[in-house]
Amino acid sequence: MAWHDVMEAPALRAQPSPFESARFGRSVERLTVSAGAGTELDAVREAVLRSDADVVVLRYPAERIGWFAGLTALGRTAVFADSLVYWRLPAGRGRAPEPAAGLVAEPTRDTAAVEGLVADIFAAYGSHYLANPLFDAAAALAGYQDWALRSAEADRCLTLRDDARMLALATLEEDAGRTEILLAGVVSGCQGRGLYAHLLKAVEDRTLARGATEVVISTQGHNTRVQRAWARYGFEPVQTILTAHLVRNSLLPGRE
Template sequence: MSWRESVLTPGLTVRDSPLDGERFGVGVTRVTVSATSTAGLEEVLAVARDSTADVVVLRYPAGNVTWFAGLRAVPGRAAIFADTLTYWRLRVGGGRRPAPSEEIAVVAEPDPDMVADLMATGFAGYANHYAANPLFDPALSAVAYPDWACRSAKSGHAIAVHDGRGPLGAITWERDDDRVELLLAAVAPAARGRAVYPRLIAAVEDRASELGADFLVSPTQGHNIAGQRAWARYGFEPAHPLATVHLVRSELL
C-alpha cells in the first residue's frame, strides 16, 4: 500500500500478496480504488466475484459510503469491515520541529535488528486491519511489523535517535517520486515524553529535503488518534481516507 496506489493510480490496482499468503496460510489478493480512479462499484464487484483468493483485501475512498451494502451481496463471500486508513501530508520544510537537544543524536543507518526490536515493542497489541478478520492469527500479524521494519533498515530506509545510553526510537520510510512516505515508527517505552517522535519525523524531513522530495506522507488506521494528533502538531494535514473491507470466502468462516 502506498500513496501512489491510494491516491494517484487510475482504474483498479489488483495484486496478489505472497507475504500475507506465507504468513497466514491463506491466499490474499489486494484491490485498491484510488482517490482519482473512475472505477465504480460494479467493477469492484466483478473483480471480487472472479477472484480465486481466499481473502480479497479491498480499499476504496471512504466517501463511497454506499458501497459496503453492495459488497455484502457478493456471492460466496462475507464482507468484514476493517477500519479506515487515513493518509496525512506535509510539504517538506513546513514541519513544526522540536527544539534541538544536545543529548539526542540521529543515527542515519541504525542496526536492523535494533529497529525490529523497537517495532515489536511499539506495535504490540496494535489493532491493524488484520485484527478484524478471524482467519488471521493476531500473533502472526504482530510479527509483520518488525519483519517489515527490518527489511526497510537493511535497504537503508530507517533512521533512529539515541541519547548515548541506548536507542530512543526508530522510523522507516521510502521514496516515491516527489514524496517520502513514513512507514513505521516506534518510541522506546522509557523514552516517552521526551519529544522523540517529532525528532524522528524531523530527521526524515531532513532526508526528504536532501533527496529533493516535495512532500512527506503517512497513513494510519482511523482509530490511531495519538499518532494523528502528533502529525497535526507537527504540521501534517489529513489528505485522503480509505475504507478497508475484507471479502472472505464464506466457507472459511
C-alpha cells in the first residue's frame, strides 16, 4: 500500500481495484483512511454503504481502535486482516554491512527471473488476502508477481547476485524525495546469511544517487523477523494501519 495513500492523503480515498477483481473473480473496492486525514467513522460508514463491491478492503490508522466494532453493523461480514507497519530511514544513515566479495547489486528487467524470485521468496508470506475465505492463496501470490513485473517494466527492480545466480530482490516506487520498497526478500535457500542488509544498502545507495532523502517500507504486523532486520539497519517505525475486509454476507457460507 503506497506511503502517500496511508500517510499523507488529505481525505478518505475510495477506488475500485480492477486487478484484484479480475484475479479473484469478485469485485473489490479499496477504501483508505490516511494517518494525515481527519476522517471520521461516519464518512467511512457512508462510503461502505454506497459501495456495490463484493469486498471492500478498508485500511485505517490503528489508533482508531474503536472503529472495528462499528464496521460490524453495516450489513457485511467484517473480517480482520492483520495490519501494515510502516518504517522509515533517512537516506545516508543506514548501518550498512561491510562489502562482500562477489556480491553485486544491479537492476533487472528479466521478467522470468522476477516471477521466479517472487514465487520463491513470497510463497509462504502471510498477506492480508489469506484472512478472506473468498481469496485463493495461489491467486494472491500471482498478484505479487504481477506487481513485481510492473516495477521491473518501469526499471524499478533491484537484484542481489553472486557469480552463479540472483539471491535477492527489491521492487521499488520512486518519487523526487523518497524510495518506497514494495517487495523485498532473499531466496529461501540463502536466508540467514546477512544478504538482506546488502539488499537494503543497494536500495539506499540508489536513493542517494538520485538525490532522494528517505527510504520507506512496510509489512504485515505479524512479520516481526523482517522488522528486526529493519531496526538493525537503522529504520524506525512510523505508523500502523489496520486492514479489514468487508464482505457481502451472501457470499459467505452460513451468512446468507
